[in-house]
Amino acid sequence: MSLLKDFDQKHSAALGHELHRFARELYPICRSITGDGLRRTLAMIQDRIPVQLAELPTGTPVFDWTVPKEWNIHDAFIKPADGRRVADFQKSNLHVLNYSIPVHAKMLLHELKPHLFTIPEKPDWIPYRTSYYKEDWGFCLSHNQMLALEEGQYEVCIDSTLAPGHLTYGECYLPGRRTDEVLISCHACHPSLANDNLSGLTVATHLAQFLSGQDLHYSYRFLFIPGTIGAIAWLARNQSNAQRVRHGLVLTCIGDAGRFHYKKSRRGNAEIDRAVFDVLNHHTELPEFLEFSPYGYDERQYCSPGFNLPVGCLMRSVWGSFPEYHTSADNLDFIQPARLAESLRVCVAIFDVLENNRCYRNLNPYCEPQLGKRGLYRPTGGEAIRAELNARLWVLNLSDGEHTLLDIAERSLLPFSAIRDAADLLFQSGLVAVFSGEDKDTKTSPHSTSAAAIGAARRSRP
Numbered sequence: 001m002s003l004l005k006d007f008d009q010k011h012s013a014a015l016g017h018e019l020h021r022f023a024r025e026l027y028p029i030c031r032s033i034t035g036d037g038l039r040r041t042l043a044m045i046q047d048r049i050p051v052q053l054a055e056l057p058t059g060t061p062v063f064d065w066t067v068p069k070e071w072n073i074h075d076a077f078i079k080p081a082d083g084r085r086v087a088d089f090q091k092s093n094l095h096v097l098n099y100s101i102p103v104h105a106k107m108l109l110h111e112l113k114p115h116l117f118t119i120p121e122k123p124d125w126i127p128y129r130t131s132y133y134k135e136d137w138g139f140c141l142s143h144n145q146m147l148a149l150e151e152g153q154y155e156v157c158i159d160s161t162l163a164p165g166h167l168t169y170g171e172c173y174l175p176g177r178r179t180d181e182v183l184i185s186c187h188a189c190h191p192s193l194a195n196d197n198l199s200g201l202t203v204a205t206h207l208a209q210f211l212s213g214q215d216l217h218y219s220y221r222f223l224f225i226p227g228t229i230g231a232i233a234w235l236a237r238n239q240s241n242a243q244r245v246r247h248g249l250v251l252t253c254i255g256d257a258g259r260f261h262y263k264k265s266r267r268g269n270a271e272i273d274r275a276v277f278d279v280l281n282h283h284t285e286l287p288e289f290l291e292f293s294p295y296g297y298d299e300r301q302y303c304s305p306g307f308n309l310p311v312g313c314l315m316r317s318v319w320g321s322f323p324e325y326h327t328s329a330d331n332l333d334f335i336q337p338a339r340l341a342e343s344l345r346v347c348v349a350i351f352d353v354l355e356n357n358r359c360y361r362n363l364n365p366y367c368e369p370q371l372g373k374r375g376l377y378r379p380t381g382g383e384a385i386r387a388e389l390n391a392r393l394w395v396l397n398l399s400d401g402e403h404t405l406l407d408i409a410e411r412s413l414l415p416f417s418a419i420r421d422a423a424d425l426l427f428q429s430g431l432v433a434v435f436s437g438e439d440k441d442t443k444t445s446p447h448s449t450s451a452a453a454i455g456a457a458r459r460s461r462p
């Protein structure tokens with residue numbers, strides 16, 4: 001089974017627009033680490049894929065943390081004497097310091113100013129600021145808006161609630177043939193921010209949609225969670241199951257025009273790290289690989305020493321490194337349909353590697369088998385054929401039960417997809433058999449579908 005080939009056959013150029021449309025639907029919602037904005041977001045994901053919701057009451061201990069009070073907001077504004085609304089929550093939910101406690105008061109400008117946040121270097125952008133764990137209130141506005149505020153009295157209103165409630169997260173589980181899992185995690189706690197938040201949510205949702213129609217080797221678990229506290233809460237509730245996670249990816253900032261970046265898992269050379277390395281190097285332009293560091297997104301929690309799960313973080317532009325990060329400029333124009341679609345395809349290609357990474361055994365290990373009499377040796381077929389032949393020879397040579405297809409791809413410097421195609425062909429020709437710790441010497445197909453069925457399916461495709 002090739003996930004990637006199936007993906008390429010099913011999806012057209014319209015896919016990116018579909019992803020972007022979903023981001024546009026989610027964009028106006030005021031999300032936070034708790035509250036109805038997060039619930040509404042999860043409900044919209046539930047319209048597309050089966051998501052189980054978890055609700056943890058305020059005060060629940062989760063490792064060294066405690067589930068905070070629930071925050072909800074209805075309105076907020078600053079009103080000068082002339083009655084117009086400045087920093088109007090109805091125009092942008094970024095105007096409110098996320099998690100602001102309620103306030104309704106009159107005050108002078110100098111009293112208000114300590115509660116205002118701006119970015120002087122980007123005077124037209126609104127910053128995104130939070131105060132989850134310290135009770136505070138504030139407004140974020142463009143620097144130019146602040147400069148226009150005159151001395152005088154202001155009505156200041158934040159119509160919010162911060163009260164005992166719940167922390168919500170969503171989980172979509174797609175069972176495969178094994179209980180070993182691939183974890184895909186993305187944060188769903190930022191308000192109107194597109195790349196940092198919505199790009200991961202939309203790509204993960206579509207990825208789950210695509211995978212749910214597949215016959216999968218691994219089980220897949222998608223987490224749509226508030227950053228940090230959500231990952232900690234999930235790990236606290238799943239401490240004993242977490243070791244089922246064999247591979248994992250945090251998806252974030254994958255809709256912008258930047259090249260791909262991959263932050264390795266704490267292990268540094270896990271199969272997921274190697275699979276991503278293969279796909280980004282062979283399928284994308286100038287990817288960059290970052291060593292693990294204990295700062296970033298929720299890989300921090302998955303890679304904490306008690307868990308040390310093989311979870312890396314896939315991004316385009318790296319958080320904090322692009323000027324639009326955590327500002328109103330990280331908007332729907334900053335993410336592009338084609339980039340979202342390419343990111344989705346890259347994820348499928350990564351899982352295609354994981355799903356198909358097997359060991360084979362050469363059934364003719366004494367010298368090379370004669371490929372010509374099987375129609376597998378075409379020395380005059382040009383460059384592409386030479387590459388295919390090269391892949392076949394590599395697979396035959398290293399199929400000793402010791403090397404996986406990914407090992408062979410790394411050693412031959414050929415893409416995993418080429419090595420996998422060669423292994424499929426050699427398997428169908430009876431030259432190699434699947435070899436694994438669990439089912440030694442088996443001659444069954446590496447995939448659940450038989451080789452004949454694969455052939456028939458390929459022929460029937462347009």
Ligand SMILES: [Zn+2]
Nearest residue numbers: 190196319326
């Ligand atoms: Zn962020």
